[in-house]
Amino acid sequence: MNKIIVFLFLSSIFGFSSYGQKINKEKIDQFLDILASQNLAMGSLSISQNGKIEYQKAIGYSSIDADKKTAATIATQYRIGSTTKMFTAVLIFQLVEEGKIKLDQKLSDFYPNLPNANKITIADMLYHQSGLHDYTKDTNYSDWMDKSKTPNELLEIIKEKGSDFEPGTKNDYSNSNYLLLGYIIERSFKMPYANVVEKRITSKLKLKDTYYESISNLKNDSVSSYKYFENKWNPVSKTNLDTHGGAGALISTPTDMIRFIDALFSNKLVHKSSLSKMKTIINEYGMGLFSNKYGSENSFGHNGRVEEFYTAVWHFPKQKLSLVYCTNGIAYPRVDLIEGILKICFNQPFTIPSSENSNLKTEDLDKYLGQYSSGQIVVNCTKNNTKLLIESKGKTFEVETIADNYFGNKDLGYFFEFNPEKRTLQIKETDNIYLLKKGN
Structure with missing residues (x-):
């Protein structure tokens, strides 16, 4: 099975005219309202x-307690998960600019007892090139x-799990890198990470709804995340965010x-x-940023996930266009949601998905029938x-x-996009895509 872990949004292959038109707000409203x-x-x-x-x-609910539902608003605060890493990278570069650390400085200057600490640099950790094993994997997390x-x-x-590869030899996403960078920030600024973020970023930009969540700083614990099954949104257990720094x-x-x-991107940080x-x-890795192409246009940003909270943050420098979507419950694949919004923003053809518009005849399904496989998984249609x-x-x-050549079972969280001409099938589940090919 060819598994594509999409921590970026879908890289489209079509081209389009230069950006410059106004955003079609009404169509985005329709799209989001249909999903909700x-x-x-x-x-x-x-x-x-x-x-x-x-x-x-905002669509949906910030909390659901039996029959009591609290509608989400544009002020609803979400756990942004790994999007935090952009803040950490900014603070590291502020330290570099002030001469307090160097990008080629070794981890051993801070934590000499960690694996390969004398080989791993600050830059290696920013690039996810340290080789340090992810503390959330294979640790009964x-x-x-x-x-x-x-x-x-x-x-x-982190010490016990050791190293997965020699530093600098490849990139492999590991939360351990940015956990350690957060600790280095605390040691370098001589204050807790939460205070550094507040002093250096949120106060400066007047971000009144952005803060570090810890047991001692629990400002709003009313927003939960949910997974859809058994015909309803069901709450998901919360992690202790303080652990993730x-x-x-x-x-x-x-x-x-x-x-x-x-x-x-306006050099204020x-x-x-x-x-x-x-x-x-x-x-494919930057230092606290990832890059992606939408048609011929470059963007930079980061996605995040914790529990069923998902965040997508993307900026198109050429168009000076930024998009942020935060969710606490999603069945529809995030890659398709973001792509749909981008198609609307860039004035590309886009049909709003809706099962209510379906009127397929039995013969219309024939082009999808057959066996699809990727070697590791086999699906019969x-x-x-x-x-x-x-x-x-x-x-x-x-x-x-859901739409042309697109089907789904939201209770199971699986969506199926067929390409009859190419004889392929993409199976999507929130952030994962599996590519299968049709047999003879």
């Missing part, structure tokens, strides 16, 4: 042009994710994150030379009159039409 009405998504979206916020909208762990306990976990402990809103990314280094891509059926691993389930 079909329980496919909950969350908030903000879009800016030329540093000015042009669009804001699910057993202690809601518990409090001290920095010393986490350092011991500079790797993923921040709370924010799309509006605040728009202001942050716009400030970063770091010098132009520092931003240039952050944007320098090695094997059959039909029952006008219903498409998917069979995998001995289980068969029905899918409903």
Whole structure:
């Protein structure tokens, strides 16, 4: 099975005319309203042009308690997960600019007992090239994710798990890198990470809804994340964010994150030379940023996930267009949600998905029927009159039409996009895409 872990948004292959038109706010409203009405998504979206916020909208609920539902608003605060890493990278470059640390400085200057500490540089950690094993993987993380762990306990976990590869030889995403960078920030500024973020970023930019969540700084714990199954949104257990520090402990809103990314790209947080280094891509990784192409247009940003909170933050420098979407419940694949919004923003053809518009005849399903595989997974597509059926691993389930060549089962969280001409099938589940090919 070819598994594509999409921590960026979909890289489109078509071209389009230069950007310059106004955002079609009404069409974005329709798109988000359809997703909300079909329980496919909950969350908030903000879009800016030329540093000015042009669009804001919230859908779904910030909390669901039996029959009591609290509607989400543009002020709803979300856990932003790994998007925190952009803040950490900014603070590291501020330290570099002030001569307090160097990018080629070794980890051994701070934590000499960690694996390969005398070989790993600050730059290696920013680029995810350290080789340090991710402290959330192969460590029974699910057993202690809601518990409090001290920095010393986490350092011991990283030490015990050792190194996955020689520093600088490849890139491999590891939360351990930015957890350690967060600790280095605390030691260098001589204050807690939360205070550094507040002093150096949020106060400066007046980000009133962005802060570090810890047990001692729990400003708003009312927003939960949810997974859709059994025909309803079900709450997901919360992690202890304090454990994740500079790797993923921040709370924010799309509006605040728009202001942050716009400030970063207008050199209000770091010098132009520092931003240039952050944007320098090695094997698809930048320093606290990722890059992606939408058609021929470049963008920079970062995605984040913790529990069922997902965040996407992207900025198009050429167009001076920024987009931030935060969600606490999503069944519809995030890659398709973001791509749909971008198509609307760039005035590209886009049909708003809706199962209510489906009127397929049984013969219309014939082009999808057959066996698809990737080597590791096999899927059989059959039909029952006008219903498409998917069979995998001995289980068969029905899918409903979402759009042309696109079907889904939101209760299971799986969506299926067919390309009959190329004889391919993409199976999507929130942030993962699996590519299968049709047999003879």
